[in-house]
Amino acid sequence: MKFFRQSYAVSRPSIGNQPKLDVIDQRELYAFHYGVPLNELRMIASWSITECAGHERVLAKVIPSLWKRKGREDCIMAGFFLANLPPATLGEHPWMAFVHLLQKTEPIEMVLEITGELVRAGHDVPSKDWFDAMAQQSDLWHQYAVLMLSKDKSRAQECSVLITTAPKGGELFERIRTSLITPKN
Numbered sequence: 001m002k003f004f005r006q007s008y009a010v011s012r013p014s015i016g017n018q019p020k021l022d023v024i025d026q027r028e029l030y031a032f033h034y035g036v037p038l039n040e041l042r043m044i045a046s047w048s049i050t051e052c053a054g055h056e057r058v059l060a061k062v063i064p065s066l067w068k069r070k071g072r073e074d075c076i077m078a079g080f081f082l083a084n085l086p087p088a089t090l091g092e093h094p095w096m097a098f099v100h101l102l103q104k105t106e107p108i109e110m111v112l113e114i115t116g117e118l119v120r121a122g123h124d125v126p127s128k129d130w131f132d133a134m135a136q137q138s139d140l141w142h143q144y145a146v147l148m149l150s151k152d153k154s155r156a157q158e159c160s161v162l163i164t165t166a167p168k169g170g171e172l173f174e175r176i177r178t179s180l181i182t183p184k185n
Helices: 002-011 015-024 038-051 056-069 072-084 094-101 108-120 128-135 139-149 160-164 171-181
Strands: none
Touching (some): 056 094, 128 160
């Protein structure tokens, strides 16, 4: 955990970007936010996975701690590890591992970023039944299901009832919902 925090500090862009970071994180969604670009974080994750070859379970065990610490970079690193470690190492399918990390409040950008990373890594978006079961858990889980579906718009028609019946969310959530239920010409 200490190694990751030090690597973020070293990978941070110039101090001239600090005012921009302060504006971006004015709602204090994260415990810390260094502003490390995604490519730098991918490089750190890739190096970590390479260095732990044969001992990937060590990284899998770090994922909940990274998520719980709630730094922006920590959450993204947790997502990179979820997406790129073998499911056997995680002990469950990466989508389930991700769902188990989610709490009552998560930054919408983080849910979208990690969902996108899971898709980019080749993990198929779960079935309609999986999302239906998720949505039945609570209003919040219903909204998380819609956000996850936004990364596979081909499923939008199949899951249209789930999408349209989701509880009302903020402006970004509603724009995502609208983009899923309103096909583009």
